[in-house]
Amino acid sequence: MVVTLAEIVARLGGEVAGDGRIEVTAITTLDAAGPGQLSFLANPKYRAKLATTKASAVIVAPDVLKDCPTAAIVTPQPYLYFARVAQWLQPRQRPPVGIHPSAVVEGTVADSASIGANVWIGPGAEIGERVVVEANGSIGNDCHVGADSWLHPGVAMYSGCRIGARAIIHSGVVIGADGFGFARETDGSWVKIPQSGRVLIGDDVEIGANTTIDRGALEDTVIEDGVKLDNQIQIGHNVHIGAHTAMAGCVGVAGSARIGRRCTFGGAAMILGHLEIADDVNISSGTMIAKSVPNAGNYTGWVPFLEHADWLKNFSRVRHLDSMADKIRALEGRLAELEKKS
């Protein structure tokens, strides 16, 4: 695919600085780009790389243009612009339309869909227009997959769950397994609570490899539009995640947590159950949220690392913080006594 800077701007906005007839075929980093390629400067701290790039043109913010020795596309948000150009120049290669002869299809599949080798689609399932289900996927009874969604190899979807339009579901994702619900007998053994809710996933959701989203116990687990989940995330039963919230890898969300819109969670953050988290909350990596967060803002709770010997010395003290506080209070009292006398 060859496009000119003028064509890009005609489609995606922004302004050309320089010759709009310059042609580009791909977009990559300032270091890697060569002649005939487009690049971008997203982080102003790499501004010095402009001087040495071999790219034919660079996407830059207005205040950076003066330092750009090549032709440029000027936009207030170069990173967002890069995302749009890359989606256009590097579209995913769709597998052929149709149902592979080795697939077992007991449900309904749109003519425009692509169903890969050894896929199973259960009775009552509905696969929408232009959906891709790659090899070895398992789509349970009465599931629904919306138009233009793409399920990579080996996705498992339990019965009755729904995915909206334009989803991207990566390999090893499990949608709709039973939530972890048991009542306890007096002898300590456990009696299973049947998990009869579903998982309902909105439009434009992306779910990373080996992430698991459990079905609700009595109600449904809900993932709203535009949510982005990275790999190896665990979402418990009855959880509700608001639109456009994003979670990095290895996050865990326990059952019945209710998370707002446009939140962000760093890697390995852990959210306990039955909490409410407001809209626009940002949780740092490695932070455990053990009570509700009613206000937007940034929240953190992890311990800095040290050289092992220093850590041993300092963290043995953590077990004695309470007595340290007591000692300080006692010192304050004794000192006040002395000060009175002196």
Place this chain on the structure above:
Amino acid sequence: MVVTLAEIVARLGGEVAGDGRIEVTAITTLDAAGPGQLSFLANPKYRAKLATTKASAVIVAPDVLKDCPTAAIVTPQPYLYFARVAQWLQPRQRPPVGIHPSAVVEGTVADSASIGANVWIGPGAEIGERVVVEANGSIGNDCHVGADSWLHPGVAMYSGCRIGARAIIHSGVVIGADGFGFARETDGSWVKIPQSGRVLIGDDVEIGANTTIDRGALEDTVIEDGVKLDNQIQIGHNVHIGAHTAMAGCVGVAGSARIGRRCTFGGAAMILGHLEIADDVNISSGTMIAKSVPNAGNYTGWVPFLEHADWLKNFSRVRHLDSMADKIRALEGRLAELEKKS
């Protein structure tokens, strides 16, 4: 399925308060239940919802009965009773008995079992009565799956492993992969220790989606009866987990840990290797257990979160706890000197 309150009590115990001929078809929450449905009050803090429920009857504890405006089933443990009713009214829909033509069966399968599309069952494997193996499962050579167990789509079981009766194994579970065992060369490279043990799983075990249980190195990894593991849990080689222990999502247990009976582990708890944990130990979410726990009880170790700016201010101090303790001791000494003089 339609049952009367009298029929429920005849089967599951407890007492009817009100008209035993009342019929119900399903069980759900107090908020969601409508006429013809049963509900339950498990947590006394929701007692006020009794006044407004539209349920035809409610399962309640004896001390709550006076506040219940509907017919009731009275039992000392309403949540346990709910679990039993739900299992009865909402049985799992079994797939058809028999072997799907696309499955590859090289082992032995009971006539009453259900083997789904594109399943592989290796030579020497034995699949018991009424077992369900859903689509795309892989059961290695010489494995054994006990009667009435249910393997959801995409389970992988390595050769020689055993699952008891009535297990529920969710999608993406891997049973019997090699433990992480290597000897180190002087140049820093690693030589693999062959992992020749097995995984032995008892009766009535449930294992959540994408959980992994490694085979033993020389001995076996053992999961006793009634153990319940949530999603995304990692169990290392040679681990032994006692009966009726339950672990929430994202827990990790390192190799050769020996865990007692009836323990509970909160989400993302981490257990280091070669430890012993007594019976009836409860570990909080996010807690790392780095030494043995010889006594029953509740154990915790995580840091509370704060607004990010407050966290920065307070946690930078963690690195200096040892010198803080030194300063306090020095202050105590100097103060004692002054006190002597005054």
Place this chain on the structure above:
Amino acid sequence: MVVTLAEIVARLGGEVAGDGRIEVTAITTLDAAGPGQLSFLANPKYRAKLATTKASAVIVAPDVLKDCPTAAIVTPQPYLYFARVAQWLQPRQRPPVGIHPSAVVEGTVADSASIGANVWIGPGAEIGERVVVEANGSIGNDCHVGADSWLHPGVAMYSGCRIGARAIIHSGVVIGADGFGFARETDGSWVKIPQSGRVLIGDDVEIGANTTIDRGALEDTVIEDGVKLDNQIQIGHNVHIGAHTAMAGCVGVAGSARIGRRCTFGGAAMILGHLEIADDVNISSGTMIAKSVPNAGNYTGWVPFLEHADWLKNFSRVRHLDSMADKIRALEGRLAELEKKS
């Protein structure tokens, strides 16, 4: 397989102490070994077990030989020697050579390879000599798997990725899913950055069950020779892991981290993105690395657990460390004043 001690030493080095004609058929622990079996003493703290072992011979270090009542193989590194003997005596059983009729092969497979039931191998993929791809694996377009590598059931490999020679890839591993890259719109929604890099994996790499390694965004994600990854590890896009580095289960590495050679990571360690970690760095279990580690050494950062009531008492203080430090400083000032006067 029956071998004599003399044959073992001829192949693997070391010296026989006692009768070199003694025959052994297997190797196991000192407790489990019986007549006709070999054992080893790797950890000197178990030296007392030598007195009671029923093994026909034991692998020991030179300084332990005097306490060994059986025949022995003497070597400075008994554990490494055990690994080599076990690999020889307990070779993995290869599945039959050839392509199972239920597999769908659109790429190129060496005649000596073993392709299992219901595997899919995409167009342009190349499977090397003696490679094993077990049941339900999915190998995307244009992938390359090097000679003697072994992919256990249910591995998913996205298009264009490469695995070197002699790899062991466990079930549920996902190689080459999209990295987690989005640009943010002003309304808080996310625009996907196409992930056009690959995953390049060197020789002699082992990857544990359900581990995920994302493809690069513009560059490649690189795993060098001899790296060993345990189960449930998440490796983000553009990460580079140096040769012979080993990571225990549940570790997470965020995008663009650059990790040195011969490093070790304890379970559930978490590495933030865009960091550099030097060669020969050892990170403790449960430690979050939030800034670069430029020097070799041991680094730790986790909190010790306590009985729950003690934890509550002590950790509530963590939120007030800054004011504790202020109080200590104030005490020091006031005390100095008094000391001047006295």
